[in-house]
Amino acid sequence: xxxxxxxxxxxxxxxxxxxxxxxxxxxxxxxxxxxxxxxxxxxxxxxxxxxxxxxxxxxxxxxxxxxxxxxxxxxxxxxxxxxxxxxxxxxxxxxxxxxxxxxxxxxxxxxxxxxxxxxxxxxxxxxxxxxxxxxxxxxxxxxxxxxxxxxxxxxxxxxxxxxxxxxxxxxxxxxxxxxxxxxxxxxxxxxxxxxxxxxxxxxxxxxxxxxxxxxxxxxxxxxxxxxxxxxxxxxxxxxxxxxxxxxxxxxxxxxxxxxxxxxxxxxxxxxxxxxxxxxxxxxxxxxxxxxxxxxxxxxxxxxxxxxxxxxxxxxxxxxxxxxxxxxxxxxxxxxxxxxxxxxxxxx
Ligand code: SF4
Ligand code: SF4
Numbered sequence: 001x002x003x004x005x006x007x008x009x010x011x012x013x014x015x016x017x018x019x020x021x022x023x024x025x026x027x028x029x030x031x032x033x034x035x036x037x038x039x040x041x042x043x044x045x046x047x048x049x050x051x052x053x054x055x056x057x058x059x060x061x062x063x064x065x066x067x068x069x070x071x072x073x074x075x076x077x078x079x080x081x082x083x084x085x086x087x088x089x090x091x092x093x094x095x096x097x098x099x100x101x102x103x104x105x106x107x108x109x110x111x112x113x114x115x116x117x118x119x120x121x122x123x124x125x126x127x128x129x130x131x132x133x134x135x136x137x138x139x140x141x142x143x144x145x146x147x148x149x150x151x152x153x154x155x156x157x158x159x160x161x162x163x164x165x166x167x168x169x170x171x172x173x174x175x176x177x178x179x180x181x182x183x184x185x186x187x188x189x190x191x192x193x194x195x196x197x198x199x200x201x202x203x204x205x206x207x208x209x210x211x212x213x214x215x216x217x218x219x220x221x222x223x224x225x226x227x228x229x230x231x232x233x234x235x236x237x238x239x240x241x242x243x244x245x246x247x248x249x250x251x252x253x254x255x256x257x258x259x260x261x262x263x264x265x266x267x268x269x270x271x272x273x274x275x276x277x278x279x280x281x282x283x284x285x286x287x288x289x290x291x292x293x294x295x296x297x298x299x300x301x302x303x304x305x306x307x308x309x310x311x312x313x314x315x316x317x318x319x320x321x322x323x324x325x326x327x328x329x330x331x332x333x334x335x336x337x338x339x340x341x342x343x344x345x346x347x
Contacts, residue, residue: 063098143213251324277302278298
């Protein structure tokens with residue numbers, strides 16, 4: 001069984017057992033847990049008694065940060081015997097478990113994989129973390145008001161990218177392995193097999209969540225955007241945008257970065273830092289020319305990349321409908337409305 005293949009029969013994890021299980025896992029692996037509520041919700045390293053986040057929707061900060069940190073050293077450099085020396089950053093080793101991520105966040109990592117794991121230029125830091133991670137997801141029982149995952153190919157109980165999926169029932173979780181690695185991990189924890197009524201209850205939870213989701217007309221958006229680079233719709237879509245880039249920093253699929261060197265004569269470090277296509281400086285050339293001079297070009301880039309260029313290469317949009325960009329935007333520039341406006345775009 002590989003990631004995303006059919007699930008095996010579930011097991012039951014009592015709510016009261018959760019702390020014991022997390023402590024056990026933390027003894028064997030580096031463990032990140034979805035915790036906190038509202039704007040504080042994020043993935044944090046395990047500590048005893050850490051409360052597991054319940055919802056609604058996804059965490060404010062994404063699981064992307066674990067695999068593609070906001071800032072990280074690529075290598076250090078120094079001079080020895082009059083010659084420059086490079087010391088590559090150490091690739092993390094040892095098992096890693098991410099606990100409690102939503103299906104949209106796991107799917108977002110699958111969308112980042114082709115970017116960082118291109119066979120010609122594999123990113124050993126990202127790839128090293130991905131290869132050793134077990135992702136234990138938590139199905140969405142209550143989407144946020146901004147979620148629209150089913151409109152872009154996702155599902156509140158989707159399994160893509162996960163090794164194990166948990167569904168919160170009244171007093172327990174139904175846990176189901178979706179990969180061999182997940183099955184092995186679950187076996188090691190010694191849960192009891194789930195009764196048939198637990199599977200039925202989990203299916204009801206997922207169906208209730210699906211019904212609560214917003215529907216966004218994203219079907220066929222890639223084709224509608226083909227050849228619309230110069231369309232007048234771009235003249236108005238960006239008008240309210242402040243260019244703050246909050247939408248892209250919180251997006252689980254955005255992956256722009258910048259490279260900087262820090263240090264002094266004879267030694268230093270090369271860092272990779274998150275950046276954003278919504279900043280004017282991102283595309284400013286040393287010559288002074290900027291191919292994305294105004295907010296119009298930058299907004300067009302963000303939308304076209306997610307819904308036209310990425311689908312052209314990978315066959316699906318670079319958006320998982322998590323709604324974070326909708327919730328964070330200080331001027332209520334709602335991606336769902338942008339998509340709806342683009343529905344009416346004609347040549
Ligand atoms: S574009 Fe918005 S809704 Fe889509 S994945 Fe990014 S943050 Fe989520
Ligand atoms: S969060 Fe809103 S205002 Fe800020 S860059 Fe994104 S769309 Fe523009």
